[in-house]
Amino acid sequence: MEKQRARTGSEKEYRKEQLKKAALTLFAQKGFKNTTVEMITKKAHLSPAAFYLYFNNKIAIYRALNKDGIDILEDLMKQALHTSGGSSVDKLYALARAYYSFYREHTDYFYITEILHLGNDEFFYDSTMVKELEKRTLVVLQIVASVIEEGIEKNELRKIDPMKTAVTLWGMIDGVLILEVKKSTLFTGFTIDALIGQLMDMVLLGVKKK
Amino acid sequence: MEKQRARTGSEKEYRKEQLKKAALTLFAQKGFKNTTVEMITKKAHLSPAAFYLYFNNKIAIYRALNKDGIDILEDLMKQALHTSGGSSVDKLYALARAYYSFYREHTDYFYITEILHLGNDEFFYDSTMVKELEKRTLVVLQIVASVIEEGIEKNELRKIDPMKTAVTLWGMIDGVLILEVKKSTLFTGFTIDALIGQLMDMVLLGVKKK
Amino acid sequence: MEKQRARTGSEKEYRKEQLKKAALTLFAQKGFKNTTVEMITKKAHLSPAAFYLYFNNKIAIYRALNKDGIDILEDLMKQALHTSGGSSVDKLYALARAYYSFYREHTDYFYITEILHLGNDEFFYDSTMVKELEKRTLVVLQIVASVIEEGIEKNELRKIDPMKTAVTLWGMIDGVLILEVKKSTLFTGFTIDALIGQLMDMVLLGVKKK
Amino acid sequence: MEKQRARTGSEKEYRKEQLKKAALTLFAQKGFKNTTVEMITKKAHLSPAAFYLYFNNKIAIYRALNKDGIDILEDLMKQALHTSGGSSVDKLYALARAYYSFYREHTDYFYITEILHLGNDEFFYDSTMVKELEKRTLVVLQIVASVIEEGIEKNELRKIDPMKTAVTLWGMIDGVLILEVKKSTLFTGFTIDALIGQLMDMVLLGVKKK
DNA sequence: CATGAATGAGTATTCATTCAT
């Protein structure tokens, strides 16, 4: 193998990105434990040893990806808010669509931020990292909550606890998306689109007849 | 260490249960890959070699637990249906509560049946097992769907696709429960009870003002 | 499994025979290391633990079989001598045929006495056993040697060292038979019969033209 | 223990040789199953894990040694042919001596190529390897057969099937050599030299008086 | 006598991580 050398700072940054890109795909495909450092470096055309020039250990790259994922999500949510129509319901739709497109267009990141740590125990032992992620998540949730709050004020929405609703919505949507990740959409015969549509319909109108 | 011996058939069954109990806890705590056969047997006061008297391999015990989990869930759901009030909404509540108590009282089973396979590869390579689990899941979903169908007929619920709604509900509730598993309920400051309550409220009445 | 009980002495002997029979087949089929005690006992419809009522350990059964093999061979050789025609060449033929039929009719014993210990190191550490086997082998070789001696006296054979010739013959025939065991007869396209025929022809007449 | 590092390519090749050398001795001494990867690496002053930098698995090193063995044999046979006297009998002698010196000077290789797979299962599961070895063996046999053919044409040898004779000879000599491997030469009181001499005498002249 | 149950000691193989160059 040719010796690769990252002379300039940006070249170094580039290598780091390559490694993250490789790890992102592999983690999403095979899980954390089933992805070896060697696999990651091979995909990034580097030697296994080089990995440790860029990351302290295997968990570090996972953490970095996790952060990136939340960055992307936050961006998407903020953008959605700016470009959406005026009514609160419109805005809620826009935010839901943003989250959904986080799932669709950045599936690997969705996988890593929302799913990968489930069924593992070693990821969140670094409490500063946890704190950091929680703060970031709250920012995103706050965006949703404020839309709900606004909707209530404008009398478009029922009187509900905005943050509680935001959190619940988050969980609900995640759950439905995870159905597809678990391949449960396949055997039930519904597309993820149909299920998300159904979710929005239910959430907005309820199932009960008035 | 004293040598333990399971003399009677029922004692043998007991040991098997001990192993499953140990594995259940460990899998839920640390994940599949992070749980070693040694850990399981140590917890069950047996030698690693003894494990293989009771299960063919590590994955076999996981499969057994998975099946047990679904058994429990199915029971709970059927019971809920029989003991609930007459209206469809009551029945839906009862089913939701049943699922919720599956989560509460059998958290480790919930963990294993709903979460553990996420972020891993190896579980679903046995396609007969997958088929079996899918069938079992459909049975549970069908219970929910039929209640919805009945509700529509009785004019208690809006005209919605019963199975699609059931699947969506499943995902939604799972998602909210997973929030707690991910410890996300903690930092948002809501109890899981509150979130599930919020979910039921939203699902029944919708958020939109009429 | 039903509990088997060997009450009478002969029943005990029967069980021992069953075990040897099972081991014989398995050793010949799979080799010593690849045959487990469990396989042997399963084939003999006994529990693994019962094995140790009849043999001290796994090697012991191999040793017993080895002895049995030589018994059979010795018998065959002695019989051959008694039933053969009068000339020394006839007798030599008869003895060769006897050895050959040891291979054909008792292939598993041939395998065990002549081949199995090759490529292993643990069999002959019991020096009394080795001595015993050597003595038995010498008896067989002596049978051949005395026929050769007689042939020389009767002027039917060239003047050759009888015992040296007997030993050489033994090795030569073994070697050709082993060719078939190694499946080398297959790819060369010759049957073992043809090769043994060729061997006898060469040995009697030589290849050199006179 | 000092950490050993193979820096240059040739040093790496050297380490591989060390491993093969260690494995060669051990396989010949103890057999395949009784030789552990740890034994091999210890003898080569490496860690067990390092083994897998050089060979994919335990069987791979056996296969490599097998190939090496046939290389050596083929070389010896070809050389013998080139340096021997003109008569076919001389050539046959030279070839026999070559095979004999393969046994004497490369006993461990002889052991591995001719004996080790006897009494085992697992070696021949790789059919491409088997085919390859058979082809190589046929090449060697063809060398012998062509000398015999020439001898018949030159009227130095009786009319015999050249290839059949070659195969038979191969088996015969192997058999006698194996006698020594089995230590059977010791108790019979003959040296392997004497037996091989006897074999050649018998094969050339026959035992029958004319 | 027979066995079900149990295990200690192995055994090939993997992998995150280190380090001399």
Add this chain to the structure above:
DNA sequence: AATGAATGAATACTCATTCAT
């Protein structure tokens, strides 16, 4: 900075053998 080489610590699984009943 980059890497080839090396390894310690795991880890699932096997098997001859033991022993209480």
